[in-house]
Amino acid sequence: MSPTLSALFILLVMVAAYVAAQLIKLSTELSIFVAAVAGALAGGHWLPVRQIAEGAITYLDICLIFLTATLFMNLVREAGGVAFAVRSILKRFHHQKVVLFLLLVILLLIPGALTGAGSVTVLITGSLVAIVLKYMGLPETKVAAIIFLIAGLSAAAPPVSLWAMMTAAGINMPYVGFFLPLLIPCLLASLAVIFILGWKAKPVDLEKALKEIPEPPGKMNWWRIALPFLVFLLLILAGRLFPFSFPVLGLPLIFALAALTAFLASPVKLNIWKVSIETTQQLLPLIGTLTCVGILVQIMTLTGVRGLIAVSVVTLPVAMVIASLFITLPVSEAVLMWGAAPVLGVPLVLLFNTRGFNPVIALAGMSLIWPLGDALPPTAIIGRLTMNVVGVKEPYSKFLKQCLIPGLIIVALGMLMIIFSKQLGFLAVF
């Protein structure tokens, strides 16, 4: 059998195993694992334990960042920091829709930008922002669409953008120069989302809204909220300003130290053990997915399936590839979640690079589009999570319908970034 036929056969076996696992209601991460093992068996490798173990730790650093960053944000929430911030913003700006929307967007962007996970945004600030938006007279499906879309953009926003990080790592490209190419479009798209979907919002009924938002501890203030973020920022800056005298801490430890500060600055005594356990349980499906995606990528590389996909993509006409991104990126995200980045993102960036596009800007553009797939079946984890958090009782299709127009704007923005990546190269400065 030729290498192409062999890899194609293994790919088909993997797809069949994935579909079968989904049909018997296995979780996405286990379905990915089953597909990987089936691929190894079909490739004649039996159970390649070394390769499975090595693949499982591919994203170990990212998992640690994920865990510590989410613990940090959860401690800020448990201390009453998030409720305090939402209430303060609401009290001060409830008559000024534009300022209120702008501040709500920032509140929604921070957790996902720091952790790389849209689900963290939905859980940390999404539920409270949803209360505000509902009291502005917006229907629940619209509120859910706003939270979901901005949560997705927050995951793509810097400093931690898992799609960009995983793709860059797959081609030995430094994760440097992504800050502005990710920040500017994420911010613009988030504002577009909230102003388009919240166009008909009325002034907030302050009294009713405040009744529903939890009361923060009496001693909570802006300093207590800002302190852990300042510690985070200072540690990052210290590493950059004094690189040869300041010890290398690594992002997981920096987030852990910020979490410790949040714990110490809390006006109420926090049960850090309980919050840690809850954080781990909250992240288990996502960490499971990252672990199993690592295994899948390893087995695809071992068997030649990754090479088949890569060479098939890089040899396509580039115009056809770009034109199909609005479908391929969200669908690959829906099936593989972050696995889409190493499996599809790597060959796409290679293609763009060889065709003279700016790989950093092109990858940033792709990172905007990927999160939209989190609303699509079979996974739709973040879409469904948002529905639950907001308390939407209407059918899922109505929520999807609300996402359509702003979703298309995000896709257009991402595709324009890819097409004009060369001209936008000046953004890739740090």
Place this chain on the structure above:
Amino acid sequence: MNPTVNWRKWLFGLIFLAVLIPAGLSFYRSRHLAEPVVLGPGVTGVKKLSNYFPGIKGSINDAKIYILGEDSGRGSVLILGGSHPEEPAGRLAAWIIIENAKMKAGRILVIPTANPSASTSTRPGGAYPPDYSIKTPWGEQKFRQGDRWSNPLDQWPDPEVYIHYPSKQQLAYMDVRNQNRTWPGRHDGLMTEKTCYAMTQLIRQEKIDLVIDLHEAELQYPVISTIVVHPKGQDLAALASMTISAEEGFDIGVEYSPEALRGLSHREIGDWTEAIPLLMETPEPFLDATRGKTDQNLLLTGRDEFVRKAGKHGLLFEKLDEKGWPVDLRVGRHLSSIIVILKTWSELRPDRLIEAEEIPRYSEVVGKTTGFYLKDPARAPANRLFFE
């Protein structure tokens, strides 16, 4: 506890152990695989990097230095294999020089595993084989596959962004473990930086004239089949390149080390020591992202249908046909290039003569294979047998 949940926990626990134990044993064996080096007739001594910088003592990267010839005031060359151990032609070429070369004048210092830590791990997501075997007349010799970066077991965590010393240029965070991004090194830096610092001290203390850093590159990378040289070695590299193309049976280009790209051997060694650094790249399809089945066969034959397809679409910077890029070709290219560079250097600088013999050329390695030149450790006297 719910009995079903309990049962499932046990099942998953057992599956985890079933993967963990054999995988752990495999990783342990790879990390501790002893690669024999039989000292050839030219070797006069073996030192370690800690002889030049005690700060590296006790670290896995206290690499061995095999010294051929005597210090008689003539020229000296340092040959580095395994700066990136996943590029095997460099290590194998270094091995062949240690086990075969004789010196007529000057000295050759060889570090076959310049980043020992990187030789002990394989790349997560890369599906590398743990090791590869070279066929010899007396059996097979096994080598560790290795990776591009130092093993995270030896140097972790990575910084949020790697800032190169002393230029302060920002580089990718993982490149703080890349030995070809940490030159000239830092005495109080991380392990990989300390390793480069130790080698910089070696270059200064031993008054090295030339440093030849042996590498391999993916075919989708533009710097391939070439000698990258510091501007102060322009004449040497240009003359050597012409001679190689005319006499050795293959073409090799010359590129000058860009000033803006920091941390690389061909830039920093030239800037911070008296030596002229030259970095050589041979083609290794195993490293290409479009490669097919990833195994030892691909590593050693360099034959791959998918990379060839990419070539047919004009995506490669080096030709690739059905013959591939066998390891013998790649090792032979490195060895012939070294022979010609030393000859050219000796013609340009007769006062710093470096003359070696018994280093096989390209045509000989291609004809007789790499394994032909590896010596049988079973027949070596104990005092002439070392392990990497």
